[in-house]
Amino acid sequence: MPTPAEPLPSSAELRRDPLPLRGRTALVTGASRRAGIGHAVARRLAAYGASVYLHHHVPHDAAMPWGADRPEAVADSVREALGDPGARVAAGPGDLADPAEPARLIDTVHQEFGRLDILVANHALSGSDGTLDDIDAAMLDAHWAVDTRSVLLLVQAYARTRAALPHDTPGGRVVLMTSGQDLGGGMPGEIAYALQKGALASVTRSLSTALxxxxxxxxxxxPGPVDTGYATGGFHAAVAARFPAGRWGVPDDPARLIAWLATDEAGWITGEVINSEGGFRR
Incomplete structure (x- = not known):
């Protein structure tokens, strides 16, 4: 039999650490509502032992039908989930449509925690979109600025903070969010959003190689369709019927996957676009 390149893990190494992110820090963008995916991701990371910085942009949510949440309430909820008594939660605002904001936000996290290991770029622009007939240059530019440009600038600033560390420093993780725009019937009613989220999916492998x-x-x-409070009535019921389980995804469904990707167990997974949709039928 061929000899393994490395020895098999010991029994102790195979036992799962209940706090696999102890001592690490994470930035979760768009963590502005307790009903949202960002909040669920932050709670999972905190439960795994990480310190977490929560980015929010309240004016965006205030302009949406679902309305804004209180940032302090979101932060308190994440604090309740902290698994490591030495970990902390901090939060702050930022308009990522401003090209200077991504670098400022990364610097703020460094000032708060002294390091940054995990970047989850969860934020996105809602609204300001339409069909191919409806869109205009302003809509395209708005989604480009928030959904794509700011994400790339966040990754750039984050990577620069890690450049001076030894190559084998554990914990370097970036997780982007896409929307399954390349699956099934696409998103013909949200052309600008689908375009920019598709760009993130496309660039994932290039970024993984670069870093x-x-x-x-x-x-x-x-994450597929996730019930974050934006769908009601007949539309909500119709979407639920397209899941084999008969229910929408809930924020903690993708959060469990994202938190696992942040651990050392996922260290050999990179450059992938992973669908977490519960078998959703398009």
């Missing part, structure tokens, strides 16, 4: 020598993995997650 491999810094010990950083880069993956994207498509």
């Amino acid at each position: 491999a020598d810094r010990g950083i993995t880069v993956n994207a997650v498509n």
